[in-house]
Amino acid sequence: MSRFDNQTVLVTGGAGGQGSSHVRAFHAEGANVVIGGIDTQRGTALADELGPRALFTRLDVTDESSWSAAVLAAESAFGALNVLVNNAGVQNPPATIENTDQATWARILDVNLTGIFLGIKIATPALRRAAGGAIVNVASIMGLGGTAHYAPYVASKWAVRGLTRTAALELGRDRIRVNTIHPGVISTPFIHEPAAGATAAIADFYSPEPFAVPRLGEPADVTRLLLFLTSSDASFVTGSEYVVDGGLLLGPALPAEAA
Template sequence: MTGPSADGLRDRTVIVTGGARGLGAAAARAAAAAGARVLLTDLREKEGRAVARELGGRARFVRHDVTSEDDWRAVADLASRTYGGVDGLVNNAGISGGSHALEEQTAEAFRRVVDIDLTGVFLGLRTVIPVMRAHGGGSVVNVSSAAGLMGLARTAGYGAAKWGVRGLTKIAAVELAADRIRVNSVHPGMIHTPMTAHLGIPDGEGGYPAAPLGRVGTPEEIARAVVFLLSDASSYVTGAELAVDGGWTTGPVLTTPFKEDRRCPST
């Protein structure tokens, strides 16, 4: 995917949650490179401020708990006062909650993942929609996961939340189309980020044979998809789910060469 032109988001204001590292930081960098003013938010102040400094005058960092309605209102108010409105929202903040069998995951841990990964997206939509509507419309990109497209073992809280993000995206897309607000979801597969570093999956071709492309992805590959959906290059796209996963959710990879079954008659 080559994505939109380098100035595809010129003079637009984009909020990126979870922007201190990983996919969020890559999305913030890509949006700024495409011309946007970026309000990046996170609970990790040191890392978030470092990304904002790197982007210079195109970015500003705000400490932000996505489960807090007050924090969401503060972010939306700041964007309105400083930049005059909001053109794009990237709901990226999230946690994995670790790997646990369904019967081993506590209700408390399940609720925490859902609160951050799903309720945080809901609060973002509900808070930013009026600001975006008053500004004449815009684009929302909700970062779901390949786990929101299939049943992935040992991800009860995370998978349920990401499926919820997928469904909420479609509901919002239908409700907001008349307001010129597009809402789409991105579904990353296995990507090299701080969240996946502990898995020790090697870089390069052949490092991840579960995906047809045979490797893990990079945050920059997800960021290009996010910028595409934020920009006018995707002006007729809403309610879509874009898998950026190396084909992981497309189907199983054959582990042995296919041989013709001669018992099957030709047609």
């Protein structure tokens, strides 16, 4: 028996680099998967690839009615919703605070923070109807420190931490666990391609050479932790934060010749 047999998982940003990895892994573990996102072509193609236990639903995470429709689609298709993965996110084009316009600030927080708030708000009654479940909010190591030129993104990810802890306190007695994953530099288009309005990508500013584990992360590195946190193996884990960064936040490792 697989870990997620007879369970339904909704992944936002489910057709993206990390999202599609999560969707495929949950499906392989027996789950019904609901792929939420705004890229209809890629989302539909992924659902078609996976087959009958997969469904794409167009989901704008900044719109409460879109969230309601997505949760309804999950329950209508599969009978319940057991897991929510708040994976969708956007980055701002790099700029100092002084040179960041308010529209950019508002857009990043709307997607990265309000989107997660709405997800928790709208999914909670469905998870309660399913007699409990799990929510994982995908944040970033930028939510654990400051990063120059990314103030909106950093602020949004710091705020997700507080939101997660509050939700964990409010929902624990309903058997709904809420945790946060903080990925580091994961090899996906998100970090290899410039954000809208930018000329440089996040990957341009990072070399994995100083990391304790000297490589970029892969989506599967995040997915494996996500599967644990949303499974019954983590039934006593809530309100916690998990970093997947190859040791980036530890500081530079000594080169072998200096050891």
